[in-house]
Amino acid sequence: MIINKNFHEKSLILILLSITLFFIFWIIPESIEDPENFGLQDGLNPSFAPYLVGFFAFFTLVFEYVKNHIFNPKARFASEKISFSKEFFYRSIKIIFVCLIYSFFLIETLGFYLASLIFITLLSFFLGEKRILILFFFPILLMTVVFVSFELGFNIFLPEGIILPQLSSIF
Amino acid sequence: MENIITGIQLATTPEALIAILIGLIAGQILGAIPGLTASMAVALLVPYTFYLDPWIGIPMLLGMFKGSLFGSSITAILIKTPGTPAAAATVLDGYPLAQKGKGVKAMKMALYSSVFGDTFSDVMLIFAAGFLASIALNFGPPEYTLLTGFSLLCISSLTGNSIWKGLFSVFLGMIIGMIGLDPITATPRLTFEYLELEEGIGLIPMLIGTLAVSEALRQMEQPVKKLASSTLIFSKQKIDNVVTFLEFKSTFPTIIKSSGLGTLIGAMPGLGSTIAAFLAYGEAKRSSKKPENFGKGSLEGIAASESANNAVSGSNMIPLLAFGIPGDIAAALIMGAFLIQGITLGPVVFQDNPVEIYAIFAALIVANLFNLFLGHGLIKMCKHVVTVPKRLLFPAVLVIASAGAYALRGSLFDIQLVFCFGVLGYIMMKCDIPTVPMLIGFILIPIFEENLRVTLLLGASHDLNVAFIFTRPAFVILFLIMTFTSLFILKRRKLRKLENINN
Amino acid sequence: MFLKSITKGILMFFSITFLLISNGFADSYPSKPIKLIVPYGAGGGGDTTSRFIADLATDILGVKVLVENKTGGGGTIGIGAVAKSKPDGYTIGFISTSPITIRPHFMKMPYKPLDDLTYLGQFVSSPMPVILRSDSQWKSFEDMMAFAKSNPGKLRWSTAGQKGGPHMAMLAAFKQEGASTTYVPFKGGAKALAALLGKTIDMAVISDFAAPLSAGKIKIIAESTPERNPSAPDQKTLAELGYPLSPAIFFGIAGPSGLSKDVIKKWDSTLGQIMKSKKFIDLLKKLKATPSYANSANFTKSVIADYSAAGKVLAGVKF
Numbered sequence: 001m002i003i004n005k006n007f008h009e010k011s012l013i014l015i016l017l018s019i020t021l022f023f024i025f026w027i028i029p030e031s032i033e034d035p036e037n038f039g040l041q042d043g044l045n046p047s048f049a050p051y052l053v054g055f056f057a058f059f060t061l062v063f064e065y066v067k068n069h070i071f072n073p074k075a076r077f078a079s080e081k082i083s084f085s086k087e088f089f090y091r092s093i094k095i096i097f098v099c100l101i102y103s104f105f106l107i108e109t110l111g112f113y114l115a116s117l118i119f120i121t122l123l124s125f126f127l128g129e130k131r132i133l134i135l136f137f138f139p140i141l142l143m144t145v146v147f148v149s150f151e152l153g154f155n156i157f158l159p160e161g162i163i164l165p166q167l168s169s170i171f
Numbered sequence: 172m173e174n175i176i177t178g179i180q181l182a183t184t185p186e187a188l189i190a191i192l193i194g195l196i197a198g199q200i201l202g203a204i205p206g207l208t209a210s211m212a213v214a215l216l217v218p219y220t221f222y223l224d225p226w227i228g229i230p231m232l233l234g235m236f237k238g239s240l241f242g243s244s245i246t247a248i249l250i251k252t253p254g255t256p257a258a259a260a261t262v263l264d265g266y267p268l269a270q271k272g273k274g275v276k277a278m279k280m281a282l283y284s285s286v287f288g289d290t291f292s293d294v295m296l297i298f299a300a301g302f303l304a305s306i307a308l309n310f311g312p313p314e315y316t317l318l319t320g321f322s323l324l325c326i327s328s329l330t331g332n333s334i335w336k337g338l339f340s341v342f343l344g345m346i347i348g349m350i351g352l353d354p355i356t357a358t359p360r361l362t363f364e365y366l367e368l369e370e371g372i373g374l375i376p377m378l379i380g381t382l383a384v385s386e387a388l389r390q391m392e393q394p395v396k397k398l399a400s401s402t403l404i405f406s407k408q409k410i411d412n413v414v415t416f417l418e419f420k421s422t423f424p425t426i427i428k429s430s431g432l433g434t435l436i437g438a439m440p441g442l443g444s445t446i447a448a449f450l451a452y453g454e455a456k457r458s459s460k461k462p463e464n465f466g467k468g469s470l471e472g473i474a475a476s477e478s479a480n481n482a483v484s485g486s487n488m489i490p491l492l493a494f495g496i497p498g499d500i501a502a503a504l505i506m507g508a509f510l511i512q513g514i515t516l517g518p519v520v521f522q523d524n525p526v527e528i529y530a531i532f533a534a535l536i537v538a539n540l541f542n543l544f545l546g547h548g549l550i551k552m553c554k555h556v557v558t559v560p561k562r563l564l565f566p567a568v569l570v571i572a573s574a575g576a577y578a579l580r581g582s583l584f585d586i587q588l589v590f591c592f593g594v595l596g597y598i599m600m601k602c603d604i605p606t607v608p609m610l611i612g613f614i615l616i617p618i619f620e621e622n623l624r625v626t627l628l629l630g631a632s633h634d635l636n637v638a639f640i641f642t643r644p645a646f647v648i649l650f651l652i653m654t655f656t657s658l659f660i661l662k663r664r665k666l667r668k669l670e671n672i673n674n
Numbered sequence: 675m676f677l678k679s680i681t682k683g684i685l686m687f688f689s690i691t692f693l694l695i696s697n698g699f700a701d702s703y704p705s706k707p708i709k710l711i712v713p714y715g716a717g718g719g720g721d722t723t724s725r726f727i728a729d730l731a732t733d734i735l736g737v738k739v740l741v742e743n744k745t746g747g748g749g750t751i752g753i754g755a756v757a758k759s760k761p762d763g764y765t766i767g768f769i770s771t772s773p774i775t776i777r778p779h780f781m782k783m784p785y786k787p788l789d790d791l792t793y794l795g796q797f798v799s800s801p802m803p804v805i806l807r808s809d810s811q812w813k814s815f816e817d818m819m820a821f822a823k824s825n826p827g828k829l830r831w832s833t834a835g836q837k838g839g840p841h842m843a844m845l846a847a848f849k850q851e852g853a854s855t856t857y858v859p860f861k862g863g864a865k866a867l868a869a870l871l872g873k874t875i876d877m878a879v880i881s882d883f884a885a886p887l888s889a890g891k892i893k894i895i896a897e898s899t900p901e902r903n904p905s906a907p908d909q910k911t912l913a914e915l916g917y918p919l920s921p922a923i924f925f926g927i928a929g930p931s932g933l934s935k936d937v938i939k940k941w942d943s944t945l946g947q948i949m950k951s952k953k954f955i956d957l958l959k960k961l962k963a964t965p966s967y968a969n970s971a972n973f974t975k976s977v978i979a980d981y982s983a984a985g986k987v988l989a990g991v992k993f
Contacts, residue, residue, distance in 0.1 A: 366750070515885050
C-alpha cells in the first residue's frame with residue numbers, strides 16, 4: 001500500500017491536535033485540583049504549567065497546519081510517497097502484543113524468572129530461531145547470569161509472582 | 172607536604188590498587204546493565220566499606236562511579252541502550268557511528284573523552300574546590316531557571332528534520348515530566364489518584380523504553396532472514412577502529428569546553444550528570460563548525476557528552492568538600508561512606524584527616540589511569556557480545572532492561588512503563604517524530620518549573636518583586652555571558668553564509 | 675520435541691527455585707529470610723542505617739535480613755506495602771516520623787498508622803535544629819521571630835521536606851505568633867542548606883548540619899525536636915519556647931498489624947542487642963544521630979502520643 005506523504009502528515013497533525021485538545025479540556029481539569037489556600041503568596045497554580053505547555057503544543061500544531069496544509073497544500077511533500085506494508089504491520093503488532101502480555105501479566109503471575117524464560121524462548125522462536133538446543137540453553141544461561149548478578153551479587157530480588165510462593169507453601 | 176606523600180603512598184599500596192581495580196571492573200559491568208546505576212550499586216556496597224580502611228573502601232566506590240559512566244556509554248553506542256541515564260546523549264552520535272561499522276572508533280572516542288573529563292574534574296577538585304564551590308553557591312533558583320530555560324531553548328531544536336515535530340516532542344516530554352507531585356504545593360498532578368504515579372515517571376524506565384525497547388521493536392519487525400545476522404558489523408579497516416591524532420586534535424576544544432561545563436554543573440547541587448551531558452552536547456552543536464553532522468555520527472558529539480558526564484563524577488564532590496553539601500545522590504552516598512569512616516567532609520577535613528583525603532585524591536587519579544586500560548579490554552569484550560544474532564539479542568535486551576528497571580524502585584509498574592514507553596517511542600519513530608527532544612523536555616522541565624516558581628515565590632517576598640533577580644551578581648553575569656555568546660555565534664554563522672555566497 | 679524441552683526446562687527451573695526457597699522449614703521464628711522494606715531510595719533517608727540494622731540483625735537472628743527499597747509518595751508506598759503484607763513476621767519495614775505521625779492528619783494515606791501497623795521498636799532519634807548563617811543579623815530565635823512579625827512575608831525559610839514534621843512545627847509556631855513568612859520548598863536537606871549558605875533563604879530546619887557547623891558556617895538557635903541538641907545544649911527547644919508542636923524525629927521498625935507475640939519478642943531482643951553493639955553505636959556517633967532505644971510497647975505508646983499531639987495542632991491547619 002502506498003500513501004501520499006502529504007496526506008500522512010496532515011492526518012498526523014489532526015490526530016495530535018485532537019489529543020492535545022483532549023488533554024487541555026479534559027485531562028488537566030480532571031486530574032489537577034488547584035489548592036485554594038496553602039499559605040503561599042503569589043505562587044502559580046499547579047495547573048498553570050501543564051496548561052501553558054498544552055497551549056504551546058496546540059499553537060505549534062495549528063501553525064504548522066495553517067502554514068503547510070491550507071496556504072500551501074501541494075508544495076511540500078507533493079511528490080513523496082510512503083510505502084506501507086501490511087505484513088510488517090501485523091508482525092509488529094504481534095511482537096508488541098507479546099511484550100505487553102509479558103510485562104503486564106506474565107511477570108506478575110509467574111514471577112520474573114519463569115516469565116522471562118517463556119518470553120525469550122517464544123520470542124526468539126517467533127523471530128526465526130529454530131535450533132532447539134539454543135532455544136533451550138540460551139534463556140537458561142541468561143537467567144542464570146541475571147540471577148547470579150542481581151540476587152546473589154546485589155541482593156536485589158526480582159518479582160516472585162503469585163503462583164510460585166503458593167505452590168511452595170503446599171509442599 | 173608530608174601528608175601528601177603519605178597519602179600517595181597509601182593510595183598506591185597493593186590493597187588499595189586492587190580495591191580500585193575491583194571497583195572499576197564492577198562499575199563498568201554494572202554501568203553496561205541498563206537500569207543499574209552506579210549510585211544504586213554504591214548504596215548496596217556502602218555498609219561493607221565500614222570494614223575497610225578509608226583509603227581502600229572509598230576509592231573502590233569512586234572507581235565504581237567512574238567505571239559505570241564509561242561502561243554505560245558502551246551499550247549506548249552498540250545497542251542504543253544507555254546503561255545509565257548519563258549516557259543518553261551519547262546515543263545520539265554513538266549509535267549512528269556504530270551502524271556505519273565504526274563502533275570501535277566511537278567507543279574509543281568515548282573512552283578517551285571520559286578519562287579526560289574525569290581527570291580534568293579531579294584536578295579541579297584537588298586544586299580549585301573552594302573557589303568553584305563559592306561560585307556554585309551563588310547559583311540559586313533564579314540562576315537555575317535561567318540556565319535550564321536557556322538550555323531548553325537551545326537543545327529543543329536538537330534533532331529531526333522538521334521543527335514542529337521536534338517541538339511537539341519537547342512538549343510531550345514536558346507533560347510527562349509534570350506527572351507526579353507539584354514541586355511547590357505538593358498536590359498531585361495528572362496522576363488520576365494513582366499512588367504509583369505520585370513519585371513521577373522514573374527517568375530510567377522512560378529512557379530504556381524510548382531508546383532501547385523501541386529500537387528493539389523496530390529491529391524485530393524485520394524479515395526473519397535478516398534477524399539471523401548480528402546487529403553490528405565492525406569495519407575491518409584500521410582507520411575505522413582507532414581515533415587518529417588528527418581526529419582527537421579537532422575534537423580537543425570540545426572536550427576541554429565540555430569538561431569545564433561538566434565540572435561547573437557537577438559543582439551545583441541538584442543538576443547531575445545527565446543534564447551535564449545534554450547541555451554540553453547542545454553547546455557543542457551550537458558552537459560547532461559542522462552542526463549538521465550532529466546526530467549522524469559526529470565524534471564531537473560523543474566527546475562532548477562523555478567528557479561532560481564524567482566530569483560530574485569528580486566535581487560533585489566539590490560542594491561536599493567545601494561545605495559538606497552533597498550535590499546529588501551519588502555524593503550523598505559518598506558522604507555517608509566517609510561518615511561511616513569517621514571523616515566529616517567539609518572545609519575542616521584538610522585539618523582533621525589530611526592523610527586520608529590526599530590518599531583519596533591520589534586514588535582518584537590512579538583510578539582514571541586504570542579506567543583507560545580496563546576500558547580497552549571492555550571494548551574488545553563487548554565487540555564479541557554483540558555478535559549474538561539479533562533474534563536472540565533483542566529478546567535478551569528486553570528481559571535485562573525489565574530487570575534493571577525493576578531494581579531501582581522495586582516496582583512492577585516500572586517494568587510496565589518500560590514497555591509502554593517502548594511502544595510510544597516505536598510509534599513516534601514510525602511517524603518520524605524524534606524521541607530525544609522528548610527526553611530533554613522530560614529531564615529539564617521539573618528543574619525549570621520548580622526553580623521558576625521558587626523564584627516567583629522569592630520575588631513576592633522582596634521589595635523589588637521579581638526584579639530582585641537583577642540584584643544577584645551571578646544572575647547578571649550568567650545572563651550577559653549567554654547573550655553575548657549567542658550573538659557571537661549568530662554573527663559568525665552569518666559571516667560564514669556571506670562568505671559562501673561570495674565564493 | 676520443542677514442547678518437551680520447554681517443559682523440561684520449566685521443571686528444572688521449578689526444582690532449582692524450590693531448593694532456593696526452602697531453606698529448611700523449622701517451626702520457630704525466623705526460619706527463612708526476612709524482608710526489610712525501606713520506603714526511601716537507595717542512599718536516601720535512613721537507607722544506610724537500615725542496611726546496617728539488616729546486617730547486624732542477620733548475625734543475631736541467623737537468617738538473612740534483606741533490604742528492599744520501595745520508594746514513592748514520600749515513604750507512603752513502602753509503608754503501605756508493609757501494612758498490606760502477610761502478618762507472619764517475614765515482611766517488616768523501616769519507618770520514620772513524617773509518614774506516621776504528621777502527614778496522615780492532612781493527606782490521603784494508603785494505611786492507617788494506628789490500626790494497620792505493629793510497632794516493633796525504635797532505635798534512633800535525630801536532632802533537627804533551627805539554623806541560621808553564622809553572619810546572620812539575628813542572634814536568637816526571639817530576634818528572628820520579632821523580625822518575622824514586623825516584616826510579613828520577608829522571612830524566607832525552608833526544611834528538608836515539605837509537609838514533614840519540622841515544616842509543620844515551624845508553621846505552628848509562626849501561626850501562634852501571628853507571623854506570616856515565605857516557605858521556600860526544596861527537595862531535600864542538602865539543597866536547603868545550599869540555599870541557606872547561598873543567601874537565597876535565611877533560616878532552615880535540617881538534620882545534616884554537622885559539617886557546616888564544625889566549619890563555623892552556621893549557628894543553631896533552637897531545636898525542633900523534644901530534646902535539646904547535643905551540639906548546642908544552650909539553645910531551647912520549640913516546646914520550651916512555648917510553641918505547640920515539637921515532633922520527635924524517630925527511626926524505627928514496624929510490621930503489619932496482627933504480628934504474633936513471638937515475633938514481637940524476637941525483635942525486642944534483637945533490637946536490644948543491636949543497640950548494645952559497639953559497631954552500631956560507633957555508626958550513630960558518626961552520623962550525629964542519637965541512639966534512643968524503645969521496645970515495642972514503649973515505641974507504640976510514644977507513637978500514639980506523638981500522633982494525637984500532632985493531630986491537635988494540625989486539626990486547624992488548612993490545605
